[in-house]
Amino acid sequence: MSLPYPSMVFVPLDILTAEEMNQLVANIESLSAGTGLADVSSLTTDTDVSVGSAYTFVPISGLTLTPTDTDAGARLLVDVSLALKAPAGSNRDRYIRVFYNGQNYGGCGVSSDAGDWVCVSALALIPYNGSGTIEIQLTGGTAGTYQILSRSTAVAFRV
Amino acid sequence: MLEIYLNRIAVWKPIGADGINVRPSPSGIAYLTKDSLVYKQSDGPLYRYAKNYEVGKGKNKIKFSIFLRTDRTDDKIEAEIDEIAKTIPQDYIKKAIENASFSNFVYTDLYIKDKEVL
Numbered sequence: 135m136s137l138p139y140p141s142m143v144f145v146p147l148d149i150l151t152a153e154e155m156n157q158l159v160a161n162i163e164s165l166s167a168g169t170g171l172a173d174v175s176s177l178t179t180d181t182d183v184s185v186g187s188a189y190t191f192v193p194i195s196g197l198t199l200t201p202t203d204t205d206a207g208a209r210l211l212v213d214v215s216l217a218l219k220a221p222a223g224s225n226r227d228r229y230i231r232v233f234y235n236g237q238n239y240g241g242c243g244v245s246s247d248a249g250d251w252v253c254v255s256a257l258a259l260i261p262y263n264g265s266g267t268i269e270i271q272l273t274g275g276t277a278g279t280y281q282i283l284s285r286s287t288a289v290a291f292r293v
Numbered sequence: 294m295l296e297i298y299l300n301r302i303a304v305w306k307p308i309g310a311d312g313i314n315v316r317p318s319p320s321g322i323a324y325l326t327k328d329s330l331v332y333k334q335s336d337g338p339l340y341r342y343a344k345n346y347e348v349g350k351g352k353n354k355i356k357f358s359i360f361l362r363t364d365r366t367d368d369k370i371e372a373e374i375d376e377i378a379k380t381i382p383q384d385y386i387k388k389a390i391e392n393a394s395f396s397n398f399v400y401t402d403l404y405i406k407d408k409e410v411l
Contacts, residue, residue, distance in 0.1 A: 145305055145360045154316075
C-alpha cells in the first residue's frame, strides 16, 4: 500500500499550509476508500480449529483464508499463531505452515515436553494470483492429541 | 519557549524520516532573530529543515533530530547543520530527548549563518 503523500514529517512550531492539510485529507481518504488494507481486511476464516478443543494432528488442514482481493500480482502477508498443549508420546514436533496453490510459503516448528503449552506462529509472504484460498496447515510427526489453548485470527494484509 | 527564532538550532526527538527534510511555512510568520528581540514578520516563506542524527555508541547511542527555520534556500545548509550537530554535547542531547514531547523541544544557543552573511 502506498499513500498518495507518504513520509509527511512535522516538528514543533510547524504551521500547516492549506496544501499540506489537503494532502493529509487525501491520505485519510485513500485509507477509507480501501486502496490499501481495506482490500483484503475482510478475509473469511473457517472455524475448524476451535479454542479449547482437543485436536488430533495427523496431519490436519486447519484454517483456510479466502482473500477478497482480486488483484492478480498482489502480495499478501499472512499471519497466524496458535497456542497448543503438547501430547504424550515420543514425537512431539509440530509445525504450522502456510500453503498456496500447493506450495509452502513459510511456517514454524516447535518441539516440547508432553503437557507443555507452546506457541507456534507463521508469517508468510504470498504472491497472490487473484483467486484461490490460502491454507494454513497444522502438522506433526505422529498421532497425538493436542489441545488448542487459543489462536489468533488468521489475517492477510496486502503489502 | 515557543517563539520562532530564525536560523536557531533546536534539538528534538527523532523525526519519522532519515535524511534532510524540508518544508516551507506560509508567509506572514512572526519570528525573532539572534540579534534582536523585536518580532519581525516574514514576507515570504520560511523553510524548516530537520534531520536525524546519532551520538554515542552501543547502549549509550542516542538518536535525535535537529531542526531550524530559515529564509535561506542555498544548498550549504545541510552541511552546516551536520557540522553543528557534531558540536552539541551528548549530555545536552540526552536531557533534551528526555524532555521532548510532541510540542516540547530545546533551543540551543547555536545558529546557522544569516542569509546576509553568505
